[in-house]
Amino acid sequence: MDIAALPNPYDYRNPVRDASLFAGRDDELAKLRYEFGQAAPDRPSIYIAIHGRRAAGKTSLLNRAEAIAKECRVLPVRVDLVPGDATPVAFFRKLYEELTTALARQGGPDAPPGAAPAVVRRVLAGGTPPDDFPLEFPESLALSARSLGAVSEPALRADLEYFVRTLGRPIALLIDEAQLIAGDENILSILRALGGRVPGYVFVQG
Numbered sequence: 001m002d003i004a005a006l007p008n009p010y011d012y013r014n015p016v017r018d019a020s021l022f023a024g025r026d027d028e029l030a031k032l033r034y035e036f037g038q039a040a041p042d043r044p045s046i047y048i049a050i051h052g053r054r055a056a057g058k059t060s061l062l063n064r065a066e067a068i069a070k071e072c073r074v075l076p077v078r079v080d081l082v083p084g085d086a087t088p089v090a091f092f093r094k095l096y097e098e099l100t101t102a103l104a105r106q107g108g109p110d111a112p113p114g115a116a117p118a119v120v121r122r123v124l125a126g127g128t129p130p131d132d133f134p135l136e137f138p139e140s141l142a143l144s145a146r147s148l149g150a151v152s153e154p155a156l157r158a159d160l161e162y163f164v165r166t167l168g169r170p171i172a173l174l175i176d177e178a179q180l181i182a183g184d185e186n187i188l189s190i191l192r193a194l195g196g197r198v199p200g201y202v203f204v205q206g
């Protein structure tokens with residue numbers, strides 16, 4: 001057999017998506033499985049950091065984390081950062097949009113009521129919230145964006161609590177390229193405060 005004639009299943013330019021092409025990392029996968037298995041709406045949130053050089057396999061492992069979360073009935077929310085996301089307003093807007101979009105995609109009785117992504121985006125952009133709008137953070141963020149003020153941790157906390165409560169299961173926030181926010185003390189302190197006070201979340205940073 002001429003192996004040069006076979007298609008190479010490995011794509012060195014792109015992170016691995018397919019579980020059958022993902023090699024090794026048994027300890028890391030076991031750790032993720034354990035933590036997602038422990039997650040519950042009323043259990044304290046946890047943080048997992050995936051460290052590694054460029055091309056070490058962080059994004060590929062984050063892809064596996066997404067699949068493992070689903071197996072464990074944890075809702076995965078992917079947040080892929082780009083350089084423009086490295087300010088508190090931009091970062092929390094992106095996190096929030098990805099979160100509300102993932103929740104809405106659940107559909108059916110699993111989706112929290114009143115948080116349609118189009119409405120959320122309109123309020124984030126400064127639109128007036130509808131009367132029955134159950135969320136605090138979009139209007140609060142629009143105000144901070146306008147006044148260059150601080151992002152409101154209590155408003156974000158109220159909504160994160162609302163999401164887990166109405167969803168009835170835990171949520172994993174999977175943040176790729178997290179090194180982009182590693183130098184921003186404002187972002188990190190809000191994330192730390194949230195993790196310490198809102199139950200039911202798993203934060204994974206790659």
Ligand SMILES: Nc1ncnc2c1ncn2[C@@H]1O[C@H](COP(=O)(O)OP(=O)(O)O)[C@@H](O)[C@H]1O
Binds near residue numbers: 022054
């Ligand atoms: N567990 C793995 N099994 C097989 N290939 C891998 C694995 N992890 C990474 N790779 C390969 O290495 C390359 C870099 O991985 P990636 O996840 O993009 O790294 P990082 O996000 O740390 O820069 C990918 O294109 C992929 O082909």
Ligand SMILES: [Mg+2]
Binds near residue numbers: 015
């Ligand atoms: Mg990567």
